[in-house]
Amino acid sequence: MSLALFDGALAVVTGAGGGFGRATALALAERGAAVVAADIDLAAAERTVVLAKSLGAVGAAYRVDVADADAMEEFAAAVRADHRVPDIVVNNAGIAVLGPLLDTGVDDWERILGVNLWGVIHGSRLFAKQMVERVEALPNKPDKPNYGGHIVNIASAAAFAPTRTLPAYCTTKAAVLMLSECLRAELAGHRIGVTAVCPGFAKTGIARNGTYVGLDEAGQERQRARAERGLRLRNYPPEKVAERIVHAIVKNKAVVPVNTEAHVLHALSRVAPSALRAIARIPAPLG
Template sequence: MGVAHFDGALAVVTGAGSGFGRATALALAGRGASVIAADIDLPSAERTLALAKKAGATGAAYRVDVADGAAMEEFAGWVREEHRTPDIVVNNAGIAVAGPFLATGTADWERIIGVNLWGVIHGSRLFGRQMAERVAALPAKPDKPNFGGHIVNVASAAAFAPQRSLPAYSTTKAAVLMLSQCLRAELAGSRIGVTAVCPGFAKTGLARSSIHVGVSAEAQESLRRRYDKAFQWRGYPPEKVAERIVDAIVKNRAVVPVNFEGHLLHALSRVSPASLRLIARIPSPQR
């Protein structure tokens, strides 16, 4: 794909300091977009921005906790004041909580719902509103309607498939998938696209920071190492996910499963949901 697609566009990417977020920020920057790289870990976002600048892009790095509504409001206001209404927003920041439902405490739920669901709600609501206001202020062009923008929400293949070992994570991702489809219907009239991206396992830092409930701190470290090894062994590069995100924006896709697991679980959820409910019973081998 050439570099011309996003010339002059402004893209906001959350969780831009690592994994899919960094790869997506760089893919968009490589195609001419300016990038606002946002992350709770500012140095990592700054590193992404430095890499984007090396590719010739402009932009900024910003520290924000996507779970914090007031901070996200401030962030969205800052983007509009200091830059402008973005054309592309990728709500990507996320964390993993693994382990049985009965061992998952209220604080674990609040943490993962805060980042994985509230983060997407804040980003979609605040920037979606900015995009809709911008479209409403433009002169109507019935023959060639104005492009209003595009919101990408990073869900997961876990959104398609129940799993006894991943109830909190899968629940937040299923909610992101549904939210994205509702929002897509609402914003279609404003020519704002909304995509839910649903990848299977990929080689990122997610497993290294995952929270394993119901085990000791020592066991958690060992589980993190084992899952990280599996993610790295699976070897699916975040750059490929970023390419699918770029393609989804260009083609305005609604739901985008990515990689073998992503496509398999998506297909099974449509043709044989009962088989997924059976597979969901298989206990996690490492616990």
């Protein structure tokens, strides 16, 4: 794919301090985009910007907690004031809460809903508003379906497949998938594209940063180590997910499963949902 593909574009990526977010920011930077890297961990976002600059891109780092409505309002306003309306927004920041529903407390639900769902809602509505305003002010709108901008929301293969191991995580990701489908329908008339990206397991920091409910600290640590080992063994690099994200923007894809298990789960959810219900009873590898 051409390295000048996004020359002149401005891309905002949340959770850009590591994992898919960093890989996506760099894939976009490599293709000419200026990158706004946002993360709750400012130092990590700054490291991403240093890497983007080493690829010849322009970049800026921001600290933002995507779950915080006021902070996201300020962040979106700052992006517009300091740069301009973005062309690409990747709502990527996310966390994992693992373990049975009956052990998942209200605090756990609020934390994961805040980051995984509200974070995507805030990023989608605030930047979509800016994109709509910009495109509607143009005298002529070229026919390209995402001429006005593109929003990518990172869901997960967990959006297709129920499992006893990840009830809270699956719930947030299914919601992100539906949110993205609805938004895509709403924004199509404004020539703004929306994609839900649904990766399977990949080697990032998500397992290390996860919360394992219903366990004491020692049990959590054991599960964390086990989940990290699982992702290491699966060995699917975040850079491959980033390449699929780039492709999805170029092709204006609606839903993009990434890697083998994501494709299998997506297909099963359509043709054999009862098989998925049976699989849901088996503890998933991450647990």
